Amino acid sequence: MKRIPFFLALISIFLLSTISSCKKDTTDDNNNDDNNPAATTVTDGGGNVYNIVKIGNQYWTKENLKYNVTGSFCYDNNTANCDTYGRLYKFAAAQTVCPSGWRLPTDADFKTLEVYLGMTQADADLEGWDRGTTEGTKLKVGGGSGFEAKLGGFSNTQNLFGNITTDGYFWTSTTTTSTDAYDREVTAGAMVKRYFSNKENAYSVRCIKN
Numbered sequence: 009m010k011r012i013p014f015f016l017a018l019i020s021i022f023l024l025s026t027i028s029s030c031k032k033d034t035t036d037d038n039n040n041d042d043n044n045p046a047a048t049t050v051t052d053g054g055g056n057v058y059n060i061v062k063i064g065n066q067y068w069t070k071e072n073l074k075y076n077v078t079g080s081f082c083y084d085n086n087t088a089n090c091d092t093y094g095r096l097y098k099f100a101a102a103q104t105v106c107p108s109g110w111r112l113p114t115d116a117d118f119k120t121l122e123v124y125l126g127m128t129q130a131d132a133d134l135e136g137w138d139r140g141t142t143e144g145t146k147l148k149v150g151g152g153s154g155f156e157a158k159l160g161g162f163s164n165t166q167n168l169f170g171n172i173t174t175d176g177y178f179w180t181s182t183t184t185t186s187t188d189a190y191d192r193e194v195t196a197g198a199m200v201k202r203y204f205s206n207k208e209n210a211y212s213v214r215c216i217k218n
Contacts, residue, residue: 050215052107060217061154064124066117067217070156073097075105081210083161083172093160093172099189099207102179106215113216115182115190115202122200125153137201144200148176155214157194163210177211 051057052075059070072094079101083089097105102112113121119132125147127140146153161172180190184204191211193201205211 050107050110052105058107058215061156063121063153063155066121066124068113068121068155069110069215070154072158072160073105073213073215077101077105079210080105081163081167081169083163084169089160089172093158094212096160096163096210097179097213098210099179102211102213103181105213110215110217112179112181112213115180117216118178118180118190118192118202121147121155132202135202135204137197137199139202140199142198144194145198147194147200157214158212159194159196160212165206165208167210177205177209178214179211183207 048060049057050060050069052073054075056074058073061068061070074090074094076095077097079098080095082095083093106112119129122132122140122143123129125140125143127143131139145151147155147157149156149158151157157176157178159171159173159176161170161175162177163169174196176194178192178194180192182190184190187206188204189207191203191205193203195201
């Protein structure tokens with residue numbers, strides 16, 4: 009039996025190694041990789057997995073966060089509500105819960121989202137309810153944007169719960185004073201409210217990719 013020359017054996021090993029490496033790169037396309045734009049899910053520090061949606065040039069978590077940390081609550085302290093609507097977070101807690109490579113969106117991030125969905129920049133800069141037209145509808149479940157906002161209610165500064173199924177409140181990371189920060193509110197109506205709230209209120213959290 010003929011023996012394969014040493015240099016040909018080395019070439020064969022190199023080619024096999026290269027093919028194996030290429031295959032690994034291909035199969036990794038859908039892994040949960042913070043630096044991989046093709047990833048379809050992301051996992052938080054508590055092991056909860058969230059779908060990812062691209063809206064315009066932004067990547068958002070498609071569900072309300074469920075990561076259990078101090079300063080967060082299930083609506084009415086009922087775990088079934090966490091399963092459906094995610095947890096409610098006081099502002100300080102909301103800063104800590106997004107997965108690695110992700111963050112709590114700024115007020116400007118939400119404006120970018122709203123403008124992409126059809127709001128004028130002038131309306132996006134306003135406070136209150138009189139902003140845009142149907143962007144609130146587009147953000148809700150079935151609205152077509154993919155954001156799929158669930159209306160999980162809130163908890164106030166006295167830890168009293170309210171407005172589940174009728175209102176969804178979402179923190180931004182942008183503070184207005186030492187005690188307040190901007191948020192977004194979506195209801196059964198068509199528009200989306202931009203205003204500020206006491207940081208001791210507990211609201212839902214969505215994360216945006218860095």
